[in-house]
Amino acid sequence: MSDLPSPASADARAEFKDFLTTRRAKVTPQMVGLPVVAGHRRVPGLRREEVAMLAGVSVDYYTRLERGNAAGASDEVLEALASALLLSDAERQHLVDLARSLTPTGRIRRRRTRSRNCVLRPGTQWILDAMTTPAAVRDGSGTYVAANAMARALYSPMFVDPIPEVAAEHPNMARFLFLDPRARQFFPNWQEGAEDLVSMLRLDAGANPADPCLQALIGELSTRSRDFADLWARHDVRYVCRGEKVVNHPVVGRIHLSYEPAGMETAPGMTMLLYGVEPGSASEDALRLLSSWAATEFAEAPSSHPAQQR
Numbered sequence: 001m002s003d004l005p006s007p008a009s010a011d012a013r014a015e016f017k018d019f020l021t022t023r024r025a026k027v028t029p030q031m032v033g034l035p036v037v038a039g040h041r042r043v044p045g046l047r048r049e050e051v052a053m054l055a056g057v058s059v060d061y062y063t064r065l066e067r068g069n070a071a072g073a074s075d076e077v078l079e080a081l082a083s084a085l086l087l088s089d090a091e092r093q094h095l096v097d098l099a100r101s102l103t104p105t106g107r108i109r110r111r112r113t114r115s116r117n118c119v120l121r122p123g124t125q126w127i128l129d130a131m132t133t134p135a136a137v138r139d140g141s142g143t144y145v146a147a148n149a150m151a152r153a154l155y156s157p158m159f160v161d162p163i164p165e166v167a168a169e170h171p172n173m174a175r176f177l178f179l180d181p182r183a184r185q186f187f188p189n190w191q192e193g194a195e196d197l198v199s200m201l202r203l204d205a206g207a208n209p210a211d212p213c214l215q216a217l218i219g220e221l222s223t224r225s226r227d228f229a230d231l232w233a234r235h236d237v238r239y240v241c242r243g244e245k246v247v248n249h250p251v252v253g254r255i256h257l258s259y260e261p262a263g264m265e266t267a268p269g270m271t272m273l274l275y276g277v278e279p280g281s282a283s284e285d286a287l288r289l290l291s292s293w294a295a296t297e298f299a300e301a302p303s304s305h306p307a308q309q310r
Helices: 012-026 048-055 059-066 075-084 089-101 122-130 149-154 173-179 190-207 212-224 226-232 282-297
Strands: 135-138 144-147 244-249 253-263 271-276
Touching: 012 059, 012 089, 048 059, 048 075, 059 075, 075 089, 089 190, 122 135, 122 144, 135 149, 144 149, 149 271, 149 282, 173 190, 173 212, 173 226, 190 212, 190 226, 212 226, 253 282
Parallel strands: none
Antiparallel strands: 135 144, 135 271, 244 253, 253 271
16 A cells, blocks of 8 residues: 555645645535525535635735745734634644644744653653553553553553554554554454544644654554555544543453543643542443453563653
């Protein structure tokens, strides 16, 4: 599938242009209170002149913006565009991130950001190990940099029995979802999870456009997975915090998990994931079985305590 385009090679102007055009296509005149004139519209959503009118800018200026010439666009203009296109909070942030990454030449602006290759404090792993339910730490690209035994057991296809195509020192959820054929069986709601993950990756890519590891991951998945490439082409972004995750575990069967992602102040860019199950439920029974299996699975081998990012 090497004929697929790699987003890692796309320039910043193209990213901004594609985001605006895909958002414009999602908004109909009825959604923003514009009159609908009888006859065929050649565009699925708003016309450029309609967006310009709603945002209070000239058609020529909006056209330049939609061509990716957004370097220097003011906060007021970006906010007006966001309102005209009915952008969500995540989409508004992504629009700002993309605009701020642009230089007049269309190249990515190198911004000073805190290092994402930070080292987790040893106490982080101790905290994870003290928990009796699954708990892990991942970075913005979905790479699990630390996990307790229960999390490794829960995601055993990634941690315990990875296929060669996705095996790595630190497992990555995106690689598992899109490159491991077992993922669709493991996650009954695979499509929903895949859409959420790609939306989060694109949001992270907008905030960190010069991150070489993230761009390498996006390029790899785009060339190896048609499903990923199709979802990436949507330019969807969102803050995802679904309260439930369902897995079909190969050993203990189906588990319905509640989970909570929490940003880590001591490790910028890292998220701690905490999982639980409903008391008295079948999932609680499954989690007990998982605990017993984990105790056996990891009894002889010392637990892996990754303390830093890849």
